[in-house]
Amino acid sequence: MKVLRLKRLALTIVLASAWLIFGSMAASAGVGPALRVSLQAPAGALKMGDTPNFLGAVTNLGRQPAQGLVVYLSLVSLAPGHEHPVDLEDWSAQKAVRLDRLNPGATDFRNWGMRLIAAGKYGVALTVVDPREPRPIVSDLVPFEIQPKATLVAGRVLLVAIGEPLLIILLLGGIFFYNSRSYHKHKKEGLG
Amino acid sequence: MKVWVPLVKREFQEDFKASRGMAFFLIAALVLSAFAVLLVSNTELSLLDNTQAVYMMAGIVLALAALVAVIRGSDGFAGERDRQTLEPLLLTPINGPGLAAAKLGGIVFSWLTLFTLAIPYLWAVGSTGQNFFAAILYLFLAGTLIVLSFGGVALALSARLRTFKGVLSLGLTLLLLLGSPVLLGPSLRQSAVGRVLDLANPFAAALNTLDSVIIDSQGLSWQLLRLAVMVGYALAVLWWLYTATRRLEP
Numbered sequence: 460m461k462v463l464r465l466k467r468l469a470l471t472i473v474l475a476s477a478w479l480i481f482g483s484m485a486a487s488a489g490v491g492p493a494l495r496v497s498l499q500a501p502a503g504a505l506k507m508g509d510t511p512n513f514l515g516a517v518t519n520l521g522r523q524p525a526q527g528l529v530v531y532l533s534l535v536s537l538a539p540g541h542e543h544p545v546d547l548e549d550w551s552a553q554k555a556v557r558l559d560r561l562n563p564g565a566t567d568f569r570n571w572g573m574r575l576i577a578a579g580k581y582g583v584a585l586t587v588v589d590p591r592e593p594r595p596i597v598s599d600l601v602p603f604e605i606q607p608k609a610t611l612v613a614g615r616v617l618l619v620a621i622g623e624p625l626l627i628i629l630l631l632g633g634i635f636f637y638n639s640r641s642y643h644k645h646k647k648e649g650l651g
Numbered sequence: 652m653k654v655w656v657p658l659v660k661r662e663f664q665e666d667f668k669a670s671r672g673m674a675f676f677l678i679a680a681l682v683l684s685a686f687a688v689l690l691v692s693n694t695e696l697s698l699l700d701n702t703q704a705v706y707m708m709a710g711i712v713l714a715l716a717a718l719v720a721v722i723r724g725s726d727g728f729a730g731e732r733d734r735q736t737l738e739p740l741l742l743t744p745i746n747g748p749g750l751a752a753a754k755l756g757g758i759v760f761s762w763l764t765l766f767t768l769a770i771p772y773l774w775a776v777g778s779t780g781q782n783f784f785a786a787i788l789y790l791f792l793a794g795t796l797i798v799l800s801f802g803g804v805a806l807a808l809s810a811r812l813r814t815f816k817g818v819l820s821l822g823l824t825l826l827l828l829l830g831s832p833v834l835l836g837p838s839l840r841q842s843a844v845g846r847v848l849d850l851a852n853p854f855a856a857a858l859n860t861l862d863s864v865i866i867d868s869q870g871l872s873w874q875l876l877r878l879a880v881m882v883g884y885a886l887a888v889l890w891w892l893y894t895a896t897r898r899l900e901p
Contacts, residue, residue: 619775620684
């Protein structure tokens with residue numbers, strides 16, 4: 460009888476512990492905010508000087524509102540052998556925003572614009588930092604390519620860059636010719 | 652009034668009839684050509700389409716104008732003194748400030764010629780972009796005020812110091828001092844100290860005006876403070892030049 464009581468007590472303790480452990484895990488999974496982040500590249504080819512918008516979406520999949528989220532964009536150059544992070548300030552891009560509150564099931568859509576200033580292969584990703592979560596959530600890397608574009612009309616620039624000094628050289632030659640001619644004229648008159 | 656005419660004529664002739672003056676314009680055109688070719692070869696300069704190229708070209712023109720003003724201003728009285736031609740000038744019925752005005756007129760005329768030479772380059776790099784005519788107008792305004800300031804300072808120093816070399820080195824040092832903060836870049840100049848230094852520096856005020864007009868498409872109301880700073884400097888320098896040349900010594 461005593462053994463049976465002890466067995467029951469042990470079973471109760473085990474069950475209670477199991478309920479406490481798994482119950483709290485389940486509770487934390489259901490209560491804490493679960494976020495999903497995605498980024499979409501604009502349709503069509505991109506070239507230097509364009510200011511396309513990348514559509515970002517942050518969704519709260521949890522049961523409780525997410526608060527104080529920080530969302531930011533990252534841009535990397537994927538040129539083979541020259542991969543490096545790119546300073547978004549030069550690209551006139553909005554670098555980060557703060558989302559005060561994102562309700563359960565809600566999605567925050569946002570356009571992330573930037574001015575494309577250099578040709579090449581790039582990748583862009585969106586990151587969400589939840590202050591209550593240990594890890595940031597990063598979207599898939601969106602690769603894209605920027606086609607080069609000549610900004611200046613080379614023919615016109617070269618025409619002026621070569622033509623104007625040549626014109627001045629011609630004028631200099633004219634002045635030199637005029638001066639030497641009048642010098643010789645005066646010299647002759649003086650001799651005469 | 653008629654005694655001014657031969658002096659002003661002489662200053663203008665140094666620019667056009669003398670080969671030395673024309674050689675200067677050739678060098679200025681070559682500098683602008685080299686820069687324009689550099690712009691063509693750099694495809695990354697499409698940051699703001701052609702506006703960035705126009706702004707950079709306008710900055711080069713402004714720096715050249717200030718440099719020319721310092722060199723010609725240094726030569727104004729000290730050069731004449733070195734060549735021992737100042738004494739005959741002082742024997743003419745025109746007084747010191749009148750001589751200074753004629754010399755300053757010559758410097759402004761050099762600037763106008765440089766400005767005319769620069770217009771085709773500005774057109775070449777920027778006519779397909781925005782704010783082209785505003786760039787021309789504000790370059791003329793800012794350039795004239797900068798030339799009056801730097802040319803006036805160099806002339807005033809030239810009236811006081813004995814040698815051309817001394818005035819030139821002092822003038823170039825001043826130009827370098829005022830020009831160097833601009834080289835720090837816009838991000839470093841965004842701080843409170845940087846903004847104050849920018850506002851107190853006529854060269855920076857001129858460049859910031861061009862930046863604001865050409866790149867940011869901002870109107871006259873945004874430029875008033877900077878223009879006032881440049882006008883203030885120009886007036887102060889002209890007053891100093893007047894007092895420095897009242898009693899000229901050979």
